[in-house]
Amino acid sequence: MEPNATLTALRDFCAERLGADLADRFVRLARPGFALTEAGPGEAAGRSRFGGRAMLEPGTEWPTCDGFPLSLIAVLDTDALAPWLDGVLPAGTGLLNFFYLDSDSEHADPAAMEVSRKLDYLDPQPGRVIAARSAHAVETAPPARSSVFDPVPWAASPGFAFPDTYDPAWKALDLGPDVDDMARVMPDTYIYDLLTDWSERPGALDSEDIAFGRPEFPTGSAPLLPNDDDPNLYHHLLQLSGQGEWYIGGDGGWMHWSIPTEALRAGDFSRAIPTPDIW
Template sequence: MAALRDFCAKHLGAGLADRLVGLARPGFALTDAAPGQAAGHSRFGGRAVLEPGTPWPTCEGLPLSLLAVLDTDALAPWLGDLLPPGTGLLNFFHLDTESEQSDPAAWEVAQGFGVEAPEVGRVIAARSTHAVETGPPARSSIFAPVAWAAEPGFAFPDTWDHAWDTLHLGYEGSDYDAIEAFKDALRTELSPPGLLICEDMAFGRPIFPTGSSSVMSNGEDSNHYHHLLQLSSRYEWHLGGDGGWMHWSIPTQALRAGDFNKAIPTPDIW
């Protein structure tokens, strides 16, 4: 972070450096892990890892599908005090409407809510010392597991995110060229761990391939939320539509308190 601050001071002046660093958030690029290189139990797909007695999440009686698991015990050192100690495993669920395994009733249920509705997605934490692999109920999809390696770095807001406007840099967040030039310099001049460039990401800040930005369906300011997971469409699951990248976000206060009931899906889809 000290190297990042020096870089920002060099390119945009010492007066802006601290504010720019304040926009950067630590995160991880998630890639398919070689044997022995996985970040704990972090993976796409597979079975949920829940504490005994935890009910499987549903929407209108239809079970959600497990899409990913993040092992925060393996990620915590890079995240500082963002997570409460012992957060453990985060299970990410969503209503599967697009895969070949999708239940025929899922599409009708999803249309009644929309892909951004809290009811169609869920994040469930499980203490590592108590968690056990849990098979899905009938009508829930199960995807082939892909273990993830996690490369630390940091993420700035997406180019179109209105978070840039809060810095008063002399241009608005819609000034694509200015922000992209700053990011290009970051990519080429700052040694790893540097700017995250990835399709799948833990924490950090979301990327929007449709050229959009984070919008909360409840109308809240997205800057009061923290990004949890970005899941691209490169695996056997797909959100559908243009873009089709799933994100989950959570109010920053709830994240620091470990209240993952407040996490919501914030997808990038047209």
């Protein structure tokens, strides 16, 4: 099903349970995204994958943090994903390379931990996103001390993501004049109490690893950004719940990268930042 047809089916599903007006307002919170799962033969979304080598244009500098090389975590092939994203990012964006400072995996150089200890939780330096035009990108060998993870190609199943429980995006939802104060304080609870079969909706994203869409925060937090920036002005790029070889520290953690929406529309991925969720 193509995105407009899926969105219409999703709106109809919600209208049967919320009424047409509230359903229309609620579905405006939906953002197109992809559930990422390990690809079988012939299922890969272009060159999208976890791990492997970076796909960079010749002459691109390898990103560093305080002089220490970051590690390639994932690649998204936006040429394969673009038809579902409906203008979310510029045409021809190509491959997005996601980097982070690996200080916790079994591959990590011990010196990376010393670098990470100097950094604040919200410091953007440990992460970077670098775009490369597909026709020009080549596999690029990492510098010494940068971790390399076994590549896992991704299949990408399209759908629509909604805000997580404490996401400030809920504040924009008008529930109508007849709801009580508790519903206004907890709009997500009010909505999902009415959508008792929510898991059966059209366009559900059934994966903890997600491209684009909206982030999930299992710690019960919300998107945390440097300088108290408004999360509503950012767009989500990638969520990783954890992989066999790599995790971001703490007792557990999910990794996210986000970007100001106006930078995304301009194709300026130098402004993308990591927004990790660690407990």
